[in-house]
Amino acid sequence: MQTAGGIGIANLPNQRHKIVTKKGTDFTVMVVGESGLGKTTFINTLFTTTLMEPKDPSKRAKKQMEKTVDISVTKAELEEKMFKVNLSIVDTPGFGDYVDNTDCWAPVVDFIENQYESYLRQEQQPSRKSIVDMRVHACLYFIRPTGQTLKPQDVQAMKEIGSRVNLIPVIAKADTLSPTVLKAFKRRVMEVVSAQGINIYTAPIESEDEGTTVRNRDIMAALPFAIIGSTDDVKTSDGRVVKGRNYPWGVAEVENDQHCDFKKLRSLLIRTHMLDLISTTEEVHYDRYRSTQMKTRKFGEPKPKKGDNKAFKQEEEALRKRFTEQVKLEENRFRQWEQSLISERDRLNKDLESEHNHVKQLESEIDSLQTASSPKQFFKR
Numbered sequence: 001m002q003t004a005g006g007i008g009i010a011n012l013p014n015q016r017h018k019i020v021t022k023k024g025t026d027f028t029v030m031v032v033g034e035s036g037l038g039k040t041t042f043i044n045t046l047f048t049t050t051l052m053e054p055k056d057p058s059k060r061a062k063k064q065m066e067k068t069v070d071i072s073v074t075k076a077e078l079e080e081k082m083f084k085v086n087l088s089i090v091d092t093p094g095f096g097d098y099v100d101n102t103d104c105w106a107p108v109v110d111f112i113e114n115q116y117e118s119y120l121r122q123e124q125q126p127s128r129k130s131i132v133d134m135r136v137h138a139c140l141y142f143i144r145p146t147g148q149t150l151k152p153q154d155v156q157a158m159k160e161i162g163s164r165v166n167l168i169p170v171i172a173k174a175d176t177l178s179p180t181v182l183k184a185f186k187r188r189v190m191e192v193v194s195a196q197g198i199n200i201y202t203a204p205i206e207s208e209d210e211g212t213t214v215r216n217r218d219i220m221a222a223l224p225f226a227i228i229g230s231t232d233d234v235k236t237s238d239g240r241v242v243k244g245r246n247y248p249w250g251v252a253e254v255e256n257d258q259h260c261d262f263k264k265l266r267s268l269l270i271r272t273h274m275l276d277l278i279s280t281t282e283e284v285h286y287d288r289y290r291s292t293q294m295k296t297r298k299f300g301e302p303k304p305k306k307g308d309n310k311a312f313k314q315e316e317e318a319l320r321k322r323f324t325e326q327v328k329l330e331e332n333r334f335r336q337w338e339q340s341l342i343s344e345r346d347r348l349n350k351d352l353e354s355e356h357n358h359v360k361q362l363e364s365e366i367d368s369l370q371t372a373s374s375p376k377q378f379f380k381r
């Protein structure tokens, strides 16, 4: 449960007395990004390395293989020297399950805003003792390790998410890139982030303590954090047993600063910057949400529902398409039927006309027969 020297949360009360309550502090981290980038694995890794005894390995392997299909929350209580943190980690299904990914971020943004909304409503209640606070304090955005640059889809999603919550960009599966490629990739990602005006979390660096300043600078310089996720114990060439990934060339170690930034990210989240994440969420992001909502609606009024649920929209689109096709089909059938009716009418008309002609002809025959015979004779008879 604890790394050397504890996980550091015992320092939190010294930094901010306000949040110390018997109940403890709520702290929520969310992971988002494309499907298959190791979000679920990262959560499992975080829990096995830091917080919990390894669970049944067979179960864990199974969990890793499965695609996350719903937003799910894993909870843990961290406690150190009487100070308690209720940690929630929110796992989300990866993007890329839909044909059109333009609004892939919508469910994530919905989740974040729903938590703000729920807190806002509870704040407005007379009794605020039992407030459930699931506001997201940090959102880890997983970037595919392409070695190239950010995709337009990532830029869009990061813009939307970063304007609502503390966004921490993360390069997934860092073991698949060589150190040189990784370094260049990190630089390019940061260039795009600043060029596109994406709002990412920046921690305060300066501190009264020289050591802390150096450490903060070191953590922030690592952005976007390159991570390796694994819950497997593997043996290194020098005989250590570590969490990592086995390769023919050696072991990619999760908790080795030479291999990836997992430790830095973990430290930022649950040790060094937890408090800053909590206060910026409260003072910047939640405050922004609250003031925008207050401007646009009356006190106590529920949030208007948006019809931008991606799955729902696509289903609606498919239904509409099917309906239009069905109508078209029916219309065609009707037109054909109409056509056959018209030709049948024409045929009948023609028949009628020829019958009519026939009658006329017969009449004129009768006429000519009558004029041929003498009318006198006729009357005589």
Ligand SMILES: Nc1nc2c(ncn2[C@@H]2O[C@H](COP(=O)(O)OP(=O)(O)OP(=O)(O)O)[C@@H](O)[C@H]2O)c(=O)[nH]1
Pocket: 033, 034, 035, 036, 037, 038, 039, 040, 041, 042, 063, 064, 065, 066, 067, 068, 069, 092, 093, 094, 095, 172, 173, 174, 175, 176, 227, 228, 229, 230, 245
């Ligand atoms: N090489 C490498 N593979 C990884 C890493 N992390 C996870 N994987 C593998 O990538 C695959 C997908 O991992 P998941 O954790 O299920 O990915 P996810 O992001 O949760 O995927 P969705 O739930 O579909 O969004 C699994 O086979 C993992 O073992 C990593 O750091 N490096």
Ligand SMILES: [Mg+2]
Pocket: 039, 040, 041, 066, 067, 068, 091, 092, 093, 094
């Ligand atoms: Mg998953």
